[in-house]
Amino acid sequence: MKCVSAQRGLSLVEVMVALALAMILTLGLTQIFVANSQSFRMAEASSRVQETGRLATGFLAREIRNADYWGCLRDLTNLNSTLNDDSAFNVDALMRGLDVEDGVGAGGSDRLALGGVNGNSDIEVTFQPSQQAANLRVNESESFNDGDIVIVTNCKNGDVFEITDVKDANEVVVHNAGSSTGGVGNSTQKLSTNYNDDPNGARVFRPRSQRFYLQDNGGRRELVTDGVNVFGNLSGTGTYSSAVALLEDVQDFQVQLGVDSNGDDRVDSWEDSDGTAAQADSAIAIRYSLLIRSPDDNVTDGGVSYCYPGWLDCESDLTLLTQVAATDTFFYRVYTTTTSLRNRIGGG
Structure with missing residues (x-):
């Protein structure tokens, strides 16, 4: 074993x-x-x-x-404003196609403002009693409200005014002179031209001025936008609306202007904003x-x-x-x- x-x-x-x-x-x-x-x-x-x-x-x-588009109006020297200059809002800012403010945003970033009108318009002027009249008859008035800020142009001249009344039964918008409750108001009801004189007629546009800049929010920095309120059915017509966040985690935003100093449609110099309208208008x-x-x-x-x-x-x-x-x-x-x-x- x-x-x-x-x-x-x-x-x-x-x-x-x-x-x-x-x-x-x-x-x-x-x-x-x-x-x-x-x-x-x-x-x-x-x-x-x-x-x-x-x-x-x-x-x-x-x-x-798309900035600095004013419909068929090419020369803004012919764009007249009847809005009250003594309002809290800077009327000139609404009629600028481009503006850059250096170092005013979060962390010393820049602020970019773009202006113009909101695309093409189907609202046509069908009759204007006279250049001094406070009424414009249009082909459709239902899209407007009391207090709306609009631009009327016939491609050669243009006027910016605030609508003080809308008469939908007659398809008429009114632009009387005087102050406006919560708005800008008109200093005069007289427009710069008689819009019946142009055989091609005139159209009514909504202007816009949109700003883009950075702000801090709860430890994060974000790209935001705000703009001038041109709608009378909202509070504070003619003032900047509350900022709306577009994108988070944008830490800095710097802008330079490509200036055409001799009108040949070529950039002659790249410049930081000096805050002047002359520089911005030549960019x-x-x-x-x-x-x-x-x-x-x-x-x-x-x-x-x-x-x-x-x-x-x-x-x-x-x-x-x-x-x-x-x-x-x-x-x-x-x-x-x-x-x-x-x-x-x-x-x-």
Whole structure:
């Protein structure tokens, strides 16, 4: 009969070797997981930043291209205002196609204002009793309200006034002189011309003045828009409406004007805004740079460097690199675009 040898367990050395191998394997798997997780966060941050940059530049480019459109009226020197100049609202601002204010937004960012009218109009003037009359008969008055600010033009002349009454039964809008409750009011009812004299007739448009700038909101910075209220059925006609957020995590917004100094439809110089109407009125293009930040922190290993605004030559002058604080581990990207004002090129 054979004797079965005694069973023996693992030695201490074998156990330690096995534990060491298991630990090495666990650390390797953990490192792979952390690396993949970091790569995923970076990819997601890059995607979110790219989407915000694409939407912001696309939206602003569309608005800039359409700015300074006043229907068929090409020369704004023939656009007259009957609105009260002593109102709380700056009437001249409503009649500007472009304005840039330097450093007035959050973090020293710029503010861009674009004006004009809201596209083509189907509202035609069918009869005007006289140049001094306070009535205009139109083909459709139901879309108007008391207190609306409108522009009437026959392509050669134009007038901005506030509607003081709407008579839908007769398809008539009234623009009497006097103050307006909650609005701007008219200083006179007399218009600059008789709109019956033009065989092509005249049309009524709604003006608009839209501003774009940055503001801080609960620790995040966002691109917002507001505009002049030209609707009488809303409160505060002639004042700026409350800001509406467009996109979050836009950290900076800088604007330069492409000035055409000799009228040849070419940009002669790129200039920061000096706040004058003369400079803004001679601009035919705008270039703007947006600094976009990732929504979440802990994306990068440390503070990153970026060249901002995008038109700086940071490769030649490294001192122009803007350094983000080392404690900031957000992901940043700069988007810079140039857009022409098509209504100012080639006569409009």
